[in-house]
Every structure is written in structure tokens, then in C-alpha cells.
Amino acid sequence: QVQLVQSGAEVKKPGSSVKVSCRASGGTFSSYAISWVRQAPGQGLEWMGRIIPMLGIAEDAQKFQGRVTITADKSTSTAYMELSNLRFEDTAVYYCARDQDCSGGSCYSDYWGQGTLVTVPS
Amino acid sequence: QSVLTQPPSVSGAPGQRVTISCTGSSSNIGAGYDVHWYQQLPGTAPKLLIYGNTNRPSGVPDRFSGSKSGTSASLAITGLQAEDEADYYCQSYDSSLSGVFGTGTKVTVL
Numbered sequence: 001q002v003q004l005v006q007s008g009a010e011v012k013k014p015g016s017s018v019k020v021s022c023r024a025s026g027g028t029f030s031s032y033a034i035s036w037v038r039q040a041p042g043q044g045l046e047w048m049g050r051i052i053p054m055l056g057i058a059e060d061a062q063k064f065q066g067r068v069t070i071t072a073d074k075s076t077s078t079a080y081m082e083l084s085n086l087r088f089e090d091t092a093v094y095y096c097a098r099d100q101d102c103s104g105g106s107c108y109s110d111y112w113g114q115g116t117l118v119t120v121p122s
Numbered sequence: 123q124s125v126l127t128q129p130p131s132v133s134g135a136p137g138q139r140v141t142i143s144c145t146g147s148s149s150n151i152g153a154g155y156d157v158h159w160y161q162q163l164p165g166t167a168p169k170l171l172i173y174g175n176t177n178r179p180s181g182v183p184d185r186f187s188g189s190k191s192g193t194s195a196s197l198a199i200t201g202l203q204a205e206d207e208a209d210y211y212c213q214s215y216d217s218s219l220s221g222v223f224g225t226g227t228k229v230t231v232l
Contacts, residue, residue, distance in 0.1 A: 035221065037168075044124065045160075045168065045211050047221035061220055095167055104156030104174050106215030112167035 002027040004096055004113035011119045017084040020116045022096030027111075029077035030054040033099035035109055036070060036081040038092040046092075050099060050107070051079060088122040125150060125216055126224035133230040134202045142227045144195045144212035150222060152193035155215040159188055159197045162209045171210070172197060199229070207231045 007021040022034060035050040049060035053072035060068050069082040079096055094116045097109035127145045134140040144157060151157055157175050160168035170179050172188035175195065185206075187198045195214075199206055212224035 037223075044209075044226040045162075045213075045223040047213075047223060050221070059220060062218070097168075101173070105153075106155040106158065106213065107221065108156075108158035108170060108173040108213065109168075110170050110173075110179065112169075115167055 002111045006113040006116045009117040012086050016086055018118050019082040020094050022079045022113050024077045030074050034079040035097045035099050037095045040092040086120045088120050091120045093117050124225045125222055126212055128224040128227045131228045133232055135232045138202050139200045142197045142210055144224045146193050150214050150216040157190050157195035158213045160211045204231050
């Protein structure tokens, strides 16, 4: 049974950074990409980027380039998403998800973490 | 602003059939990239509903079906049930923006 367990909620000051972790168990961590998706309060899903732990290659969404860093530690089966220069609009639930397959050109996620609420007060 | 457009809401009575559209362009769905669908119940993480345009993961009822044509895709729910009341999102890839989600649709069971 694959499980993705994320770190706890955070409250951060504007201009600071946050680093969210996502520990995988029950599967072969390196064999799959891990995506990060966020959801602002009452809003839709927004893809932020992904990493392929086996290759250490990360891809970020254009909107977050320069502010997001996605990494992975194969030794602990943990992926990380760090977002810098936080602003009020970054207040959201951040999810990690395992990308099962990308053969059709777009990847889909079959397992999701429980979500991590990051609050940036105005 | 997402490049995949969905209707904000759809509704139907129990037992009815509802469809949710996901309209893209030549840089995403129209370019041949697969479309996937997720269901999100309030306060929970999204759940994979349809992958590769038409495929259902194990455990997803066959009341849910997906299709794709041209620059659009659709999710159909037949025999609508109260437990289907949720938010639904399509997902694909855009050659300029990478991974993209649809704007989301709230399904209400009357």
C-alpha cells in the first residue's frame, strides 16, 4: 500500500521561505516522479512542478520558476518542495502526488499526500 | 487562469446522466496529450477517476466514463448518486506551461 505522508501545517511571514516534505512508503520511490500541486482556499488545483528521483531531474511550472525548488532524497524516500519569497497569495494547501505514468505525454497521479496547509498572513 | 476550461457547475437528479466538458487548445489537448480526471470531496485530496482519456483505475465504478475529441474532453457520470457530489478536475499537459489542470466543476445532486 503506497502512502505519501507530508509534513505539518506552517505559518510563514511574507518574504520568507517554506519547505514541505513528502515521505513515501510502500512502493519503489525512485521509479516514479513526484508532482507538487497546490490549492488556494476555495480555488482549483494548480500544478507546480515535479521531480524524477531516479534521475534527480526537476521540472517547474513557468509561473513558479525562480521561486520553487523541488528536490528528492532517495535514501529516505522523501521529496521536498521549497517555495521562497512567500506572499499572501501563496496561502494554500500543498499536495504531493505520485505520477504513475506519463506515456501519453501528460502524467497522472495515482496516490496523493494528505496535504499541507501553508498560511502566509497579510 | 487555467488553459483548460470547465463549466463552474453542473447538476442533476439522482439516476440522471451529467457530463463535464474540458476545453483546451492546440497546445494541450489538441496536441494529442492525454487527459485525466480527478474527483475531490470536500476537505480531501483529489482522487484519480479516469486516466489516459478513457481508462478507469481499479475500484472506480463504471458509471464514470471519459472521452476525448479534438481540443476537448468530457467526463460523463451516469446513474448519478448522492455520493458523486464533489468537485471534478481535468488534467493534461501544455507545450508552453507543462502540467495543467482544468478550472474545476462542482457537481450537485439535486
